[in-house]
Amino acid sequence: MAEVTLSGLTKSFGATRALEGVRMTIPDGAFVVLLGPTGAGKTTTLRLIAGLDRPDAGDIAIAGRSVLTDTPAQRDVAMVFQQYSLYPHLTVRDNLAFPLRSPVLNWPEAEIARKVAEVAEVLRIAHKLDNKATQLSGGEMQRVSIGRALVRNPRIYLMDEPLSSLDAKLRADLRIELKRIHSDLGATFLYVTHDQIEAMTMATHVGVLDSGRLVQFGSPREIYENPVSAYVASRLGQPRINLLPADAFGTAKAGAAQIGLRPEHVRIGEGQPATVRRVEHLGDQTRLHLTMGGHDIVTLADPHTPLCPGDALSICPENPLWFDASGNRI
Amino acid sequence: MTAYSITEPSGRSKLVAGLLVTLYTIVTLLPLVWIISTGFKSGPDSISYPPKVLFEPSLEGYVNLFTTRTRVAAEEFQNLPPPETWYDEIVRDQGMVIAGPSRFGERFLNSVIIGFGSTFLSIFLGTLAAYAFSRFKVPLKDDLLFFILSTRMMPPIAVAIPIYLMYRELGLSDTHLGMILLYTAVNISLAVWLLKGFIDEIPREYEEAALIDGYTRFQAFRKVVLPQAATGIASTAIFCLIFAWNEYAFAVLLTSGTAQTAPPFIPTIIGVGGQDWPAVAAGATIFLLPVMIFTILLRKHLLRGITFGAVRK
Numbered sequence: 001m002a003e004v005t006l007s008g009l010t011k012s013f014g015a016t017r018a019l020e021g022v023r024m025t026i027p028d029g030a031f032v033v034l035l036g037p038t039g040a041g042k043t044t045t046l047r048l049i050a051g052l053d054r055p056d057a058g059d060i061a062i063a064g065r066s067v068l069t070d071t072p073a074q075r076d077v078a079m080v081f082q083q084y085s086l087y088p089h090l091t092v093r094d095n096l097a098f099p100l101r102s103p104v105l106n107w108p109e110a111e112i113a114r115k116v117a118e119v120a121e122v123l124r125i126a127h128k129l130d131n132k133a134t135q136l137s138g139g140e141m142q143r144v145s146i147g148r149a150l151v152r153n154p155r156i157y158l159m160d161e162p163l164s165s166l167d168a169k170l171r172a173d174l175r176i177e178l179k180r181i182h183s184d185l186g187a188t189f190l191y192v193t194h195d196q197i198e199a200m201t202m203a204t205h206v207g208v209l210d211s212g213r214l215v216q217f218g219s220p221r222e223i224y225e226n227p228v229s230a231y232v233a234s235r236l237g238q239p240r241i242n243l244l245p246a247d248a249f250g251t252a253k254a255g256a257a258q259i260g261l262r263p264e265h266v267r268i269g270e271g272q273p274a275t276v277r278r279v280e281h282l283g284d285q286t287r288l289h290l291t292m293g294g295h296d297i298v299t300l301a302d303p304h305t306p307l308c309p310g311d312a313l314s315i316c317p318e319n320p321l322w323f324d325a326s327g328n329r330i
Numbered sequence: 331m332t333a334y335s336i337t338e339p340s341g342r343s344k345l346v347a348g349l350l351v352t353l354y355t356i357v358t359l360l361p362l363v364w365i366i367s368t369g370f371k372s373g374p375d376s377i378s379y380p381p382k383v384l385f386e387p388s389l390e391g392y393v394n395l396f397t398t399r400t401r402v403a404a405e406e407f408q409n410l411p412p413p414e415t416w417y418d419e420i421v422r423d424q425g426m427v428i429a430g431p432s433r434f435g436e437r438f439l440n441s442v443i444i445g446f447g448s449t450f451l452s453i454f455l456g457t458l459a460a461y462a463f464s465r466f467k468v469p470l471k472d473d474l475l476f477f478i479l480s481t482r483m484m485p486p487i488a489v490a491i492p493i494y495l496m497y498r499e500l501g502l503s504d505t506h507l508g509m510i511l512l513y514t515a516v517n518i519s520l521a522v523w524l525l526k527g528f529i530d531e532i533p534r535e536y537e538e539a540a541l542i543d544g545y546t547r548f549q550a551f552r553k554v555v556l557p558q559a560a561t562g563i564a565s566t567a568i569f570c571l572i573f574a575w576n577e578y579a580f581a582v583l584l585t586s587g588t589a590q591t592a593p594p595f596i597p598t599i600i601g602v603g604g605q606d607w608p609a610v611a612a613g614a615t616i617f618l619l620p621v622m623i624f625t626i627l628l629r630k631h632l633l634r635g636i637t638f639g640a641v642r643k
Contacts, residue, residue, distance in 0.1 A: 052538050072541040079542045081535050089557040102544030148543070 002063035002155040002188060003028045004049065009058035011044055011212075018044040020212040021058070026156070026205070031182050031189040033199045033220075035235045036209035042192040043082075045209070046158045049190065050079050062155055073104050078149035079158040083165075085145035086133035092144050093129040096120065099152050119147045122177060139166045146174070150181065156188045163198065171195075175202060196238050200224070208232045230258055230327040239263050239287060239298040246322065248272075248295055253322040256330055260321035263287070266299035271316025276307050290315065362618075368611035373424070376607040390424070391608025393417045395434050395599065395616075399426040434613060437595040442620060443506055444591055445575040448513035452570045453563060455514070456521025457529075461551060463522070464529040465537075475526075478519045486516050487579045494583055504585045512584070513574040520573075521566050528562025529555065564631035568624065575621050592617050 004026040011019040019041045026032045034042045047053045049060055051072035059066050067075050078099070086095050096116040100107045107115070120126040123143040128136060136144065142165050149157055162178075163171045179202050182189055193199055199206055200220045207217045208231075216228045220236070227233035233241045242261040246252035249272055252259065274292035279301075286305050290297045292315065299315070301307060322330040339347070368376050372388040399421050402410075410427065413419040421428050462468060463475060493512065494503075502508030532555055540550035556563075578593045585591065596613040599606055625632065 050538075050542050052541065071546070072538075073544045073546065077542060079539070081539060083535070085535065085539055087536060087539075087554055098540070099543035103546070103549065104544030148539075 004156055004188065004190070005059075005061040005064075006045070006049075007059045007061075009045070009048060009060065010056045011041075011048060011053065012056055017212050019048070019055075022209075022212070022214045024207055024214055024217055026188060026190055029186045029188055030204045031179075031191065031202055032205045032207060033203035034190065034192045034207050034209060035194075035199055039211070040209040041212040042209055043160055044212075046079065046160055046190060046192060049075075049156070050077050050158055051075050073102070076104075076155045077158055078152050078154040078156075080146050080149050080160060080162040082160045082162075085148070086136075086141050088132070088134045090133060091129070092120075092125060092131050092133060092136070095133055095144055096129075096147050096151055099148060105152070115151050119150050122150070123147045123174075139170055142166055143170075143174070146178075153185070154187075156190060159189065159191045161192055161194065164194070171198075178202065196236055199236065206236075208235050226329075227260075227321065228329050230260060230323040230329075233260050233321060233323075237262055241321075242266070242297045242299075243323075244295050244297070248293065249317050253330055255324055256322040257325040258323040258327070259317065260323060261297070261317050262321075263299045265318045265320060266297060266315050267318045268299070268301065268313055268315055271314050274313055274315050276309050276311045276313065278309055279305070279307060365611050365614050365618075368607055369615045371608050371611075373606065373608060376611070377605075388420070388608070389417070390420050391606075391610075391612035393420045394606055394609035395612045396432050397421065398429045398432050399424070400429045401426050433590075434592070434595065434599075434616075437590055437592045438616065440506065440585075440589055441575060441591040441593075441617070444509045444513065444589065445571055445620070447506070447510040448517060448574045449567055449571040451510060451514040452517040452521045453525075453567050456518055456525050456566065457556075457559070457563060459518075459522045460525035460529050461555065463526050465534065475523070478522050481515075482519045490580065490583055493580070497584055504587055504589050506589050509581070509585065509589055509591070512580060513570075513577060517570040517573055521570060524566045524569070525559065525562055528559050528566075532558045561631040564628040568628055568632060571624060572621055 006022050006024045006026075009019050009022040010017075022041070022045065024032075034045060036042050044053065048055050049062075051067070051070060051074075055068070060068060062075060062077075086092075087098065090098065093116055096119060097112045099105065100112045100115065116129070117126065120129055123146060125140055125143050125147065128140060128144075133141065133144065142162060146159075146162050149159070163174055166174065175198060178189075181187065182202070189202075191198075191202065203220050205217060206220050206223045208215050208223065210231050216223060216232045218226075223232060224236045227236075230241075230243055234243070242263070244259050244261070246256040246259050248259060272292055274290040274297065276288055277291050277296075278289040280287040280289070281303070284303060286301045286303050288299050288301050288305070288307060290299060290313075297315070307313070324330055367385075369391045370387040370389070371382070371385050372390050375382050375385045375388075376391075397417070407425070407427075410422075413422050418428060459478075463471060468474065497503045497508055497512075500508075502511070536554045536558070537547075537550040540554045541547065545553065576593065577591075581591045582594045585594065592613070596610060596617065599609050599613060
């Protein structure tokens with residue numbers, strides 16, 4: 001368990017800038033989720049912390065000490081890769097035991113057996129312990145690779161979209177399991193995901209990356225309710241925030257180029273006329289796809305709404321977010 | 331109407347394929363069967379015309395291969411004590427007595443030492459070099475790889491004379507070490523290129539995972555890369571061994587005694603006491619065995635190996 005500080009972290013691959021001056025402090029025991037589209041620098045950040053790549057500039061400190069010259073083994077971190085994480089020539093049992101047999105840890109075999117059984121139980125792969133890693137389904141492989149991180153007690157867990165290849169049920173279960181491990185162990189997590197539910201439910205902090213720069217860092221609530229830019233606003237929220245020209249509803253805030261409306265911030269009943277284009281009944285909620293003066297808007301309605309495609313209604317904004325021409329929040 | 335399947339071949343194409351494979355098998359195996367059977371023929375049977383397919387098997391060829399024999403005067407032959415062993419008896423039947431062991435055993439052992447020694451060295455150096463080329467930023471990597479390959483662009487025998495002179499100066503002529511180094515030098519380019527292909531295919535995430543799991547680079551190489559490269563190593567080893575085992579030209583040129591291998595030795599049998607075809611055939615049969623056994627032992631790796639990574643896991 002330790003605090004991780006990134007200062008001015010910069011990394012290029014050839015002509016591509018993967019990270020540019022990233023500064024971030026991951027508090028001890030925090031669960032930090034990194035958000036951003038492909039190529040934003042999420043995986044690069046993890047690899048730099050793990051010691052798999054060297055930064056061009058900047059520093060990484062774990063527990064207050066710079067680890068730049070340390071090998072990955074010396075840094076005492078565990079990492080779950082997005083793919084290719086299991087050793088195909090070993091059984092599941094040996095895969096799980098692999099980190100514990102390393103020269104750094106070198107646990108006694110009895111201890112290893114106990115720990116492996118315990119983790120296998122948690123991840124529900126106990127019945128597959130003697131299978132070769134290649135005989136597992138994608139979901140089982142991913143669980144084993146999470147298990148390989150969990151058998152250890154590292155200073156920080158790095159996870160690169162660990163749940164992305166799992167089915168919805170398992171993903172939900174493991175989300176809770178990881179969260180439980182986080183609170184039980186008080187471990188520090190740095191977690192990369194595309195999934196907003198994972199970000200919102202697990203994170204204590206969210207960092208949003210845009211083309212290698214950290215554009216906002218804060219609690220999930222803060223990121224959702226107070227995004228610093230249109231880019232950050234569109235990272236969180238399902239359905240996504242509606243971004244319309246500032247004057248779409250008539251009056252606009254001075255200097256604003258865009259108005260941002262979360263689906264729950266569209267009030268139905270008064271204001272501009274709009275037409276229902278499509279109705280999606282999701283069970284617990286209903287999504288309405290509307291057209292208003294040539295703009296598409298998605299909003300939420302009562303689960304039992306009688307509205308049908310073609311119906312006319314009026315809408316107006318409620319607590320809108322305003323962005324200037326370069327996308328920054330006003 | 332007949333339904334055609336693209337996955338299940340029709341009966342007729344199976345038949346044609348079967349016939350072709352059978353024909354090919356016969357053509358390939360016939361010389362082998364001929365050599366093995368000649369090894370068990372008696373001298374007269376081996377040169378009879380038309381050739382004998384059915385014959386009385388004899389170990390004469392094998393006994394002759396491992397012994398040197400002399401003819402003794404008729405009256406002396408009569409006075410000899412009765413033969414003590416079965417091989418004494420076979421030699422007596424030819425009207426000769428055993429003078430001592432032949433050099434075949436030593437030559438064969440030389441082949442084993444030089445063949446397996448150079449294969450081991452080629453694979454050892456080749457794997458390390460291939461790993462470095464595959465994983466690290468090596469300055470002038472492409473040029474170096476091309477240079478390594480270019481050593482194979484001219485037939486090795488083209489440099490026979492310089493090598494002969496060089497070996498004479500260095501005292502490497504007719505030594506095991508000299509032959510091992512020479513065959514390694516020829517094989518290393520093949521080993522580096524083949525093994526680099528295999529190692530390239532192993533995702534580096536495996537080693538990265540091992541590095542994070544607390545292993546050093548070398549331990550990750552040994553515990554994660556090597557087991558996964560086993561297929562490639564096995565098939566490369568077979569190629570290297572076959573070359574070193576069968577090599578004739580350099581062996582003739584550079585060895586004559588201590589380090590002479592079996593290929594230049596076997597033809598010399600022809601000259602000893604007339605054309606002794608059964609002994610030559612017996613020598614060829616024994617000479618075949620190690621490569622055959624080695625290949626059979628590694629065969630489960632071979633099929634995937636010789637497709638050069640075209641088949642993915």
